[in-house]
Amino acid sequence: MGLRSYIAKRIVYSFILLLLVLSLNYTIFMLMPGDPAAMLIAPLIQKEPDPERAARLKQQLNELWGIADPPLIRFTKYIKNMLTWNFGVTFRNRVPVADEMIKRIPFTLVLLGGSTTLAIIIGVILGALSAHKRGSKFDTFCVTSSLIFYSLPTFWMGLLFILIFYVQLGWFPNAHPYPAEWILPQNAPKPFTITTASYNPLGIVVNVDGGELLKLIVGYARHAFLPVTVLTLFQYGGFLLLTRATMIEALTEDYIVTARAKGVSERDVIFKHALPNASLPIITSAALSYGFILSGAIITEGVFSWPGLGGWIFDAIGFKDYNILQAVFYVIALCVIAANFIADLLYGIIDPRIKYD
Amino acid sequence: MPALGYKKALNLYFSRTKNLLKIFIHNPKGIIGLFVIIIFALMAIFAPLLTPYDPVKDKYVSGSYSAPVWLKYIPSFLGGRPGAAENFAITENSDFTNSLEAWNYTTAPHISVNHSSFGIDETNPGSAKITFTRNETEDTYGNVTVTLNKEFYYPFAEKPRKFTVYCSLFANGTLYNETISKLVRERYYDNATGKWKIRTYYLNTTKIGLDVNITIFIYIQRVSDGKIFPVWPYQPQLADYLYVDASPADKFPKPGTIYNASKRWIKTDTFTPDSDIIRYPGIEDVTPIIFNQTLIPGYYRLGINITFQDFKTPLKEVEASLYVDRFYIKFEGTVWGLMGTDHYGSDLWSQLVYGSRISLYVGLLSSILSVLIGLIVGLAAGYMGRYVDEVLMRFSDMLLVLPGLPLLIVLIAVLGATAENLIIIIGLLGWMGFARLVRSQVLSLKERPFVEAARAVGAGRFHIISTHIMPNVMSLVYVSLATSVPSAIVSEAALSFLGFYDPNRMSWGRMLYEVQANGAVQYWWWVIPPGLCIAALAIAFIMFGFALDEIFNPKLRMRR
Numbered sequence: 001m002g003l004r005s006y007i008a009k010r011i012v013y014s015f016i017l018l019l020l021v022l023s024l025n026y027t028i029f030m031l032m033p034g035d036p037a038a039m040l041i042a043p044l045i046q047k048e049p050d051p052e053r054a055a056r057l058k059q060q061l062n063e064l065w066g067i068a069d070p071p072l073i074r075f076t077k078y079i080k081n082m083l084t085w086n087f088g089v090t091f092r093n094r095v096p097v098a099d100e101m102i103k104r105i106p107f108t109l110v111l112l113g114g115s116t117t118l119a120i121i122i123g124v125i126l127g128a129l130s131a132h133k134r135g136s137k138f139d140t141f142c143v144t145s146s147l148i149f150y151s152l153p154t155f156w157m158g159l160l161f162i163l164i165f166y167v168q169l170g171w172f173p174n175a176h177p178y179p180a181e182w183i184l185p186q187n188a189p190k191p192f193t194i195t196t197a198s199y200n201p202l203g204i205v206v207n208v209d210g211g212e213l214l215k216l217i218v219g220y221a222r223h224a225f226l227p228v229t230v231l232t233l234f235q236y237g238g239f240l241l242l243t244r245a246t247m248i249e250a251l252t253e254d255y256i257v258t259a260r261a262k263g264v265s266e267r268d269v270i271f272k273h274a275l276p277n278a279s280l281p282i283i284t285s286a287a288l289s290y291g292f293i294l295s296g297a298i299i300t301e302g303v304f305s306w307p308g309l310g311g312w313i314f315d316a317i318g319f320k321d322y323n324i325l326q327a328v329f330y331v332i333a334l335c336v337i338a339a340n341f342i343a344d345l346l347y348g349i350i351d352p353r354i355k356y357d
Numbered sequence: 358m359p360a361l362g363y364k365k366a367l368n369l370y371f372s373r374t375k376n377l378l379k380i381f382i383h384n385p386k387g388i389i390g391l392f393v394i395i396i397f398a399l400m401a402i403f404a405p406l407l408t409p410y411d412p413v414k415d416k417y418v419s420g421s422y423s424a425p426v427w428l429k430y431i432p433s434f435l436g437g438r439p440g441a442a443e444n445f446a447i448t449e450n451s452d453f454t455n456s457l458e459a460w461n462y463t464t465a466p467h468i469s470v471n472h473s474s475f476g477i478d479e480t481n482p483g484s485a486k487i488t489f490t491r492n493e494t495e496d497t498y499g500n501v502t503v504t505l506n507k508e509f510y511y512p513f514a515e516k517p518r519k520f521t522v523y524c525s526l527f528a529n530g531t532l533y534n535e536t537i538s539k540l541v542r543e544r545y546y547d548n549a550t551g552k553w554k555i556r557t558y559y560l561n562t563t564k565i566g567l568d569v570n571i572t573i574f575i576y577i578q579r580v581s582d583g584k585i586f587p588v589w590p591y592q593p594q595l596a597d598y599l600y601v602d603a604s605p606a607d608k609f610p611k612p613g614t615i616y617n618a619s620k621r622w623i624k625t626d627t628f629t630p631d632s633d634i635i636r637y638p639g640i641e642d643v644t645p646i647i648f649n650q651t652l653i654p655g656y657y658r659l660g661i662n663i664t665f666q667d668f669k670t671p672l673k674e675v676e677a678s679l680y681v682d683r684f685y686i687k688f689e690g691t692v693w694g695l696m697g698t699d700h701y702g703s704d705l706w707s708q709l710v711y712g713s714r715i716s717l718y719v720g721l722l723s724s725i726l727s728v729l730i731g732l733i734v735g736l737a738a739g740y741m742g743r744y745v746d747e748v749l750m751r752f753s754d755m756l757l758v759l760p761g762l763p764l765l766i767v768l769i770a771v772l773g774a775t776a777e778n779l780i781i782i783i784g785l786l787g788w789m790g791f792a793r794l795v796r797s798q799v800l801s802l803k804e805r806p807f808v809e810a811a812r813a814v815g816a817g818r819f820h821i822i823s824t825h826i827m828p829n830v831m832s833l834v835y836v837s838l839a840t841s842v843p844s845a846i847v848s849e850a851a852l853s854f855l856g857f858y859d860p861n862r863m864s865w866g867r868m869l870y871e872v873q874a875n876g877a878v879q880y881w882w883w884v885i886p887p888g889l890c891i892a893a894l895a896i897a898f899i900m901f902g903f904a905l906d907e908i909f910n911p912k913l914r915m916r917r
Contacts, residue, residue, distance in 0.1 A: 020755045028764075031771055151895035153847050155854045155869060156888030159878055167879045174878075295760030299851055303873065313763050314855065317770050325767065329759060336758045 010344055014337045019079075021333040026078055029322040030071065037061040078326070087327035092319060097327045101309070105294065107177055108308035110224060111301070112293040115231035120286050122232065123239025128270050130240070131247030143244070146237030157230045158303035165226060172226050175305035178219055227304040231297055235289065242285055246278035253277070279350060284343050291339030295332045380908050387904020393897035397890070401714040408707035412863035416701040419444055420518045420689035423698040425882050440514030442690035447509040447659060451685035452481040460485065462505045467491055467498060468665070470505070477525040477682040484527075484682035489569055489665040493674040498667040505681060506660025508580065516648035517688040522575055522588050524661065524684045530567045530677030533670055537562050569677035570666040577647055577686075580656035586647045659686050697882050700875045705868070709886050712865040716894060719779050720846040726784025727845075728791055728838050732830070735795025736822055740803060750796070753789040761786065765852060774857040783848050791837045795830055802826050832909030839902030843895035850891050865891050 037058045069077070081088065087097035123146075130142040149157075166174040250256070251274050259273045298310035305311075309328060316324035381387050400407065410418055424438060431437025450459040453472060462470045462485075473486035485505060491498055541560045546553055575588045647657075663679055696705040738749040765782060772778045802808060803826070811821050852858070853866025854873070865887035871877070872884050 017751065017754055017758060020751065021758055024755060024759070028767055028771070147899060148892065148896060151843050151847065151899060152892045153850050153854070153866075153869075153888060155851065155866075155873075156884075156891065159869060159872060159884050160888065162878050163881055163884055292760060295763060298762055298766070299854065302855065310763075314766070317763075317766050325763075329763070332760045332763075333758045340758075 007345070010341055014341050017337055018333065021337075022079055022082055022330065023075075025326055025329050025333070026075055029326055082326070082330050088323045090316075090324055091321045097323050100312075100324075101327065101331070104307060104309050104312055107306060108294060108301075108310065110177075111227055111231065111306060111308055112297060113290075114224070115228045116235060116286075116289050116293060118228070118232045119235035120239050120282075120289070123236040124243045124275070124282060126236070127240040127243025128247050128275055131244045131251060132266075132270050134248060139244075142240060146240040148237075149233045150237030150241075152234070154230055154234050154297065155299045155303055157233065158227070158300055161226045161230055162303070173223050174226070177223050177306060227297075227300050227306060231300055239282065239285065243278070243282055246281055247274055250274040250278035276350065280347060283346055283350065284340075287339040287343035287346075288336065291336035292332065294328075294335050377908055381904060384904045384907060386900045387908075390897040390900030390902075390904060393893055394901060397713045397894050397897075398717060400710055401717050404707075404710045404714060407710045408704065410704040410707040412703065412708040412711040413861060415707070416703050418704050419693040419698050419702050420691070421698060421700050421702045422877070422880060423518070423691060423693035423702075424880075425697045426692045426694060428692055428882075438515070438692065441692045442513040442515050442517040442688060443692055444688060444690045445512075446685055446687040447507070448685045449507070449509075451683055452476075452483060453485050453682060453684075454481060454483040457485055460505055460507050463503050465501045465503050468501060468503050470503060473680060475527075475680060477527050477680060481683075484525075484680040485684075486678055486680050487663050488676065488678040489530075489667065490676045491667060491674070493672055496671045497669070500664055500666055502662055502664040504660050504662045505684075506578070506658045508656055508658050509686075510654065511648065511657055511688075512654050513690070514650075514654060515691065516645050516650065516653065518691045519644060519689045521687045521689070522577075522659065522685075523687065524575060525682040526573065527680040527682070528567065528571050528677070529680070530569060530571075531673075531675050533568050533673075534563055567677050568667075568670045568673065568675040570668075571677055571679050572664045572666060573679070574662040574664070576660055576662065578658040578660060579647065579649075579652065580658060581652050659684075696886060697880070699868075699871055699883060700877065705883060705886070708863045708868050709865070709890065711863045712868060712887065713890065713894075715776055715859070715862050715864040716846050716849060716891065719776060719783065719849040720842045720894075720898070723780045723783040723787065723845040723849075724838055724841040726780065727787035727841055728834055730784070731788035731791030731837070732795055732834060734788065734792040736799055736826065736830075738792065739796040739799025740818070740822055740826065746796070749792070753792055756786065757789050762848075762851060765848060766855060766857065769852055769857045774852070774859055776859045776862055779849055779852060779859070783845050787841060787845065787848075791833075791841065794833060794837070798830050798833060799826055802829055832905075836902055836906045836909060839898050839905055842898040842902075846891060846895050846898075 041054055041057050041061070080086075085098065087101075089096055090100065126142050126146075130136075130139040133139050162174045165172045247270075251270075253274075255277075256269060256274055259269050264273065294309055295313075297308075298314050300306070301308045301310040302314060312324065313328055316322075316328070424441065426443065428436075428438045429441050429443075430439070433439060450456075453460075455472070457470070457472050464470065467489055469488050469490075471486050471488070473484050474482050475486070476482040476484055487503060487505070489501065538559050538561050540557060542555060542557050544553055544555055576585050577588055578585045661681060661684065663681075665677060667675065694704050694706055696709060699705055699708070734749050734753070738746040765786060768782045768786075769778060772782065808821060808825050811825055816825075849864065850866030850869070853864045854870045856870055856874075858864055858867040858870065868887040869884070872880070877883055
C-alpha cells in the first residue's frame with residue numbers, strides 16, 4: 001500500500017471517528033439534567049409569580065434555542081450546524097459561541113501552548129540525558145522529581161505557588177492574565193471563585209499606551225509565569241519518563257556502538273543518533289498533548305482566574321449551556337483527531353523504515 | 358489423582374508466591390510504597406479513634422481559621438507563634454452555686470447584695486440577687502448603682518481572636534400600671550359601598566412596668582490602668598430596641614434599660630454580648646484595644662454595673678430584684694488542635710483523617726472497575742479480532758479523543774456527585790490504555806504454540822481464554838491495578854476541588870475547594886496537608902506498581 005492510499009484511509013478513519021464523537025457529544029448533552037430556560041426565567045418569576053407567562057416565556061426560549069424540536073430533527077440540525085461551524089448563541093448572554101470562543105482561545109493558547117512546548121523541551125532533553133547517565137544520581141533525581149510533579153494535583157501546586165510566590169514573597173500576582181488596573185472599571189472581571197456560576201472576562205479594554213511595550217510585555221509575563229510554571233511542571237514528567245524509556249532502548253542499538261567507534265562526540269550520539277530513532281512515541285504523545293491544548297486547563301485556569309476555554313467550559317457546565325459545551329467538545333475532538341492524523345504522517349518523514357499498511 | 362494434582366498445584370503456587378515475596382522484600386521502592394499505603398489504610402480504618410469530631414457535621418468546635426496549637430512551641434523566626442492565645446474561659450463560681458465566693462461587689466443605700474438559691478437555669482441552683490427596697494414613707498430616691506465583678510488573669514502574650522461574655526439575668530419586683538392611648542389610622546374595605554375607606558380610632562393599651570427601672574452595663578476593666586471597656590451595651594443602635602439613656606456622642610454609652618415588664622414574673626433572658634458583633638463595618642474592633650499587646654499577660658476584671666432608677670412612684674413600698682447567673686467570659690484563641698480549624702471552626706485534622714477514606718475507596722474501586730473493563734475489552738478485541746476488534750478499538754479511540762476532565766465533569770453533573778457515581782464514572786473513563794495493552798499482549802499470545810495446541814485438541818474459545826491466555830496477562834492486571842489508582846485518586850480530588858464532592862463525605866479535594874472558595878490560601882496549615890496526602894498516596898501507589906512490574910517482568914529487574 002502506498003502513501004496515498006494510506007492517507008486516504010486515515011482520512012476516512014478520522015472522519016468516522018469525528019462522526020462518532022459528534023453523536024456521543026450529542027447524547028451526553030441530551031441527557032444533561034436541568035432546564036436552561038427555567039434557570040433564565042427564574043428571577044423574573046420570583047418577582048411576579050405568573051405561571052402562564054412563565055410557560056409562554058419558556059416555550060419562546062425553547063423555540064428560539066431549538067430545544068422544542070423532536071430529538072431526531074435536533075440531531076440532524078446539530079450535525080449540520082457543527083460541520084458548517086454554526087455553533088449558535090450562548091444561552092445566557094446571547095453572544096455567538098464562535099465569537100466568544102475566538103476571544104478566549106488566545107489566552108488558552110498562551111497558557112497551554114507555552115507550557116506544553118516548555119514541558120516537551122525540558123522533558124525530552126532531561127529524559128535523553130538521564131537515559132544516557134542511567135543509574136547515576138542525576139538519573140534518580142530526574143525520575144523521582146518527574147514522578148513527584150506528575151502525581152501532585154495541579155490545583156494544589158497552583159495554591160502552593162500562590163502561597164509561596166504571592167502571599168509570602170510577593171514576587172508574582174495570583175490571578176488574571178494582566179494587571180487589574182489595565183481593565184476599565186465597567187468591564188472589570190469579577191474575582192473568580194468556583195462557587196459563583198460565572199464571570200465575564202470578555203470585552204476587556206487594556207488601558208496601556210502603545211509606546212509602553214515593555215510594560216505590556218512585563219505585565220503579561222509576570223501574570224503568566226505562575227500558571228505556565230505549574231502546567232510545565234505537571235506535564236514534563238510524562239515526557240521525561242517516555243523519552244528515558246525509549247532512549248534506553250535506542251542506546252543499546254548497534255548503530256550507537258558504530259557511532260561511538262567512529263568517534264562521534266557523546267552529545268551528537270545522544271541527540272543526533274539516538275534521539276531521532278527514539279522519537280516516534282514521543283511525537284505521538286506530543287501530538288496528543290497539542291491536540292488537547294484547546295480543552296484548556298479547567299483547574300489551573302480556575303485557580304489563577306485565567307479567562308481561557310477551561311474556565312468557560314466549567315461555567316457552561318454550571319449553567320447547562322450545551323451550545324457552548326457541544327461546540328467546545330467538538331472543536332477539541334477536531335484538534336485531537338487532526339493532531340493524531342498529523343502525527344501518523346510525521347512518522348513516515350522521520351522514520352523511513354515505516355511501511356504503510 | 359485429582360487430589361494429588363490439586364496439592365501439587367497448591368505447592369507450586371505457594372513456592373511461587375514465596376519467591377515473589379522474597380523479591381519484593383528486596384525492593385526498597387515497593388516496601389516504601391506499601392508502607393505508605395498501609396499507613397493511609399490504617400488512618401482510614403481507625404479514623405474514629407484518631408479524632409473525636411465528625412469532619413462534616415461538627416462545626417464551631419473552636420474559632421474560625423485557628424492555627425495548629427503546636428506552632429506555639431516553635432520560635433517566631435521559623436514561622437511559629439509563641440504566646441498565641443488558646444481557648445479558655447473564666448468560669449470560677451460563675452453559676453453562684455453556693456455563695457458569692459470569687460466575686461467582688463459594692464454596696465449602696467437601699468441595696469442589698471445576697472446569694473439566692475434561685476437559679477435561672479434549672480440545672481444549677483443559685484444566683485446573685487441584687488435587691489433595691491424603699492418603704493412607703495420615702496420619696497423617690499433617684500439613681501443608685503452597684504457593681505459585681507471578678508478579677509481574672511489573662512495568661513497569653515497575644516490577643517484572643519474574640520471573646521464572648523455570657524450572662525443570664527432575671528428581674529422581678531413591684532409593678533405599676535400605665536394606660537397609653539394611641540391614635541390608629543386604618544384602611545378598611547366597606548362591604549356596603551364596595552370601596553376602601555380610612556377610619557381612625559383610639560387604642561388603649563395598658564403598659565405594666567416595674568416601679569423601679571433596672572438597667573445594666575457589662576464591662577471589662579483593665580486592672581493595670583483602670584480603663585473600663587463596655588461590652589454591653591456597646592453602641593446605641595445595638596440596644597435601640599431597648600432604651601439607651603445616652604447620646605451617640607458619648608464614648609461609653611450609659612446603661613440601657615433591659616426589661617419592660619409585661620407579667621408578674623417579668624422576663625428571663627440569656628444574652629451573649631459577643632465581640633464579633635462589635636466588628637461590623639464602621640465600628641472599631643475592641644479586642645485588640647482591650648487586650649493590648651503591651652499590657653498582656655495581665656489582670657482584668659469582668660463586671661456588671663446595675664443601676665436602679667427610682668423616679669416613678671413616690672410614697673409607695675417598692676422592691677426590685679435582679680438575679681445574675683451564669684456570668685462568665687469565654688476566649689477564643691488563635692491556635693487550636695493538631696491542624697487548626699477552617700472557616701466554620703471545624704477540625705482540620707479530622708477532615709484530613711476522614712479524607713483518606715474516600716481517596717482509598719474511590720481510588721481502589723474505580724481502578725478495579727477500569728482494569729476489569731480493560732481486561733474484558735482487551736481480551737475480546739485481541740482474541741476475537743476482526744469486527745469485534747475494530748468496533749471496540751474505534752470506541753476506545755472515541756473516548757480517548759474527548760477531553761478527559763471536562764467529560765468527567767459533565768458526567769458527574771449529569772449523574773450527581775456521590776462517591777459511588779465518582780467510582781463508576783472514573784472507572785468507565787479509565788480503561789482504554791489498559792485495554793490496548795491487554796489486546797497487544799493477547800495478539801502475541803494467540804499465536805504461541807501452546808494456544809495452537811489447545812485449539813488443535815478442540816478446546817473451546819472460553820476455555821482457551823480462561824486457562825491459557827488469562828494467566829499470562831494477570832501480571833499486567835496486578836501492575837495496572839496499582840498504577841491506575843493514582844490517576845483515580847487525583848481525578849477524585851480534582852472533581853471535589855471543582856465543587857463536585859459528595860456532601861456527606863469529607864475528601865482532600867474538598868478541603869482544598871474550601872480553601873479556594875474562602876480565599877484562605879495564606880493559611881498554609883490548611884493548604885499544604887491535603888495536597889501532600891494526595892501526592893503521598895499517589896506516589897506510594899506508583900512505587901508499589903513499579904515494584905510489582907519489576908517482580909513480574911524479570912527483564913526490567915536487570916535493566917534498572
